[in-house]
Each structure stands twice: as structure tokens, then as C-alpha cells.
Amino acid sequence: DAKTTQPPSMDCAEGRAANLPCNHSTISGNEYVYWYRQIHSQGPQYIIHGLKNNETNEMASLIITEDRKSSTLILPHATLRDTAVYYCIVRVDISNFGNEKLTFGTGTRLTIIP
Amino acid sequence: DAGVTQSPTHLIKTRGQQVTLRCSPKSGHDTVSWYQQALGQGPQFIFQYYEEEERQRGNFPDRFSGHQFPNYSSELNVNALLLGDSALYLCASSYRVSRIDIQYFGAGTRLSVL
Numbered sequence: 001d002a003k004t005t006q007p008p009s010m011d012c013a014e015g016r017a018a019n020l021p022c023n024h025s026t027i028s029g030n031e032y033v034y035w036y037r038q039i040h041s042q043g044p045q046y047i048i049h050g051l052k053n054n055e056t057n058e059m060a061s062l063i064i065t066e067d068r069k070s071s072t073l074i075l076p077h078a079t080l081r082d083t084a085v086y087y088c089i090v091r092v093d094i095s096n097f098g099n100e101k102l103t104f105g106t107g108t109r110l111t112i113i114p
Numbered sequence: 115d116a117g118v119t120q121s122p123t124h125l126i127k128t129r130g131q132q133v134t135l136r137c138s139p140k141s142g143h144d145t146v147s148w149y150q151q152a153l154g155q156g157p158q159f160i161f162q163y164y165e166e167e168e169r170q171r172g173n174f175p176d177r178f179s180g181h182q183f184p185n186y187s188s189e190l191n192v193n194a195l196l197l198g199d200s201a202l203y204l205c206a207s208s209y210r211v212s213r214i215d216i217q218y219f220g221a222g223t224r225l226s227v228l
Contacts, residue, residue, distance in 0.1 A: 043222050046216050046218065049216070087156060102147075102217060104157045107156055
């Protein structure tokens, strides 16, 4: 799996948009970008994923650059409950093993400031 | 619809002992993956079970073993516990649909080895 690079920490004011960057310059054509978050002492929570088009769901938006070497997760109106560690993961869609494992880095610790 | 459930939530063992952790997957899911998360680190993949067989394995010693039952639930066994096995153990379940599977995590079992 391609490696990802994320800033170790970020702050965002409550109510503002939180933009979390991720660099994945060695991504392959069959690899998707996934985002998970982990609130303190809980299991990781799936947020969103995409291949090359921008994606949006009820939680967030994912913007992937045209060359696919980087992406940004956007939380449009951050609340205190969005304080968590956010993981950007690059993962193949199919492998000989079936459902592919997730390879986590150390993520970005996002703190929402009241 | 219950999500992924893990038991117990907390466990204290001493060095050399053996431990069994349990996981019930989300309804409709047939694949279970286990992860170990040390303090301050991202989760690390241990192994994955599908159709009652180990399909993938991460870089963990043979002291770590598992099992999947016909109802898709799973157990993680760790023998000869070491202090370094102290961690949060996470179970994730998934089901392959349209070439993409989303792994959903339980809240984890926190294991302390004294």
C-alpha cells in the first residue's frame, strides 16, 4: 500500500470548516483513498472514501487532486464532537486475499476550539 | 441493528498467561479483521478471517492466533503474554460489495499485562 503523510496536529474553531490534508504521492491507479477517525478510547469510525472524483456524504467531503497525489478531507461545520485523530489510508480495491487490510499511520489529531 | 461488539471491554492479565478476546460482527458481515493499537500509535493489522480460515496475516508472532465460527463471530487468542502485548485490541467486520468493502470497528478490548 502507498504511504500517506499527514500533519500530526491541527486546530479548528467550532463552526468553521476543518480541512485536513493528506499526501499520497506514490498512490497507484487501483488504490482508493479512505478516511477514518478515532475519538478517544473508541474504535475507528469510517468517514468517506474515493478513487479520483470528489465525494460527499452526510459527514464530510473528500477532495482528491487531479493527479491523485494528495487529498483533503473537509468537515464543513466542525463541532466539539469532531475532536479526534483522523487517519488517511490508501488501499487497493481488490487483492488475491479478498478484503484488503487497512494500514494506519499516526494520523492527524484535530482539536476543535470552542 | 447492532454494530460490531467486542468482549470483554477491559482485561488485566499477568506475564505468561493466555487470553481470549471475542468479537461479533455487524449483521450481514462475513469477514472479521483484528488490529492491535499501542498507546499513541495507529492500529496495526494482526490477521483476517473469512469462511472460517485465516486469509491474511500481519507481522505478528505465532503466539497470536484466531478462530472464526460458522456464525461469523471470531476469537483472538494470545499465548505467553508479554508486557508489550498491552494494547487496545480492535475487531473490524466487513462484507465485500461492488469491489469495495468498508470495515466497521468495534469499541475494542483494552488488555493490560502486568
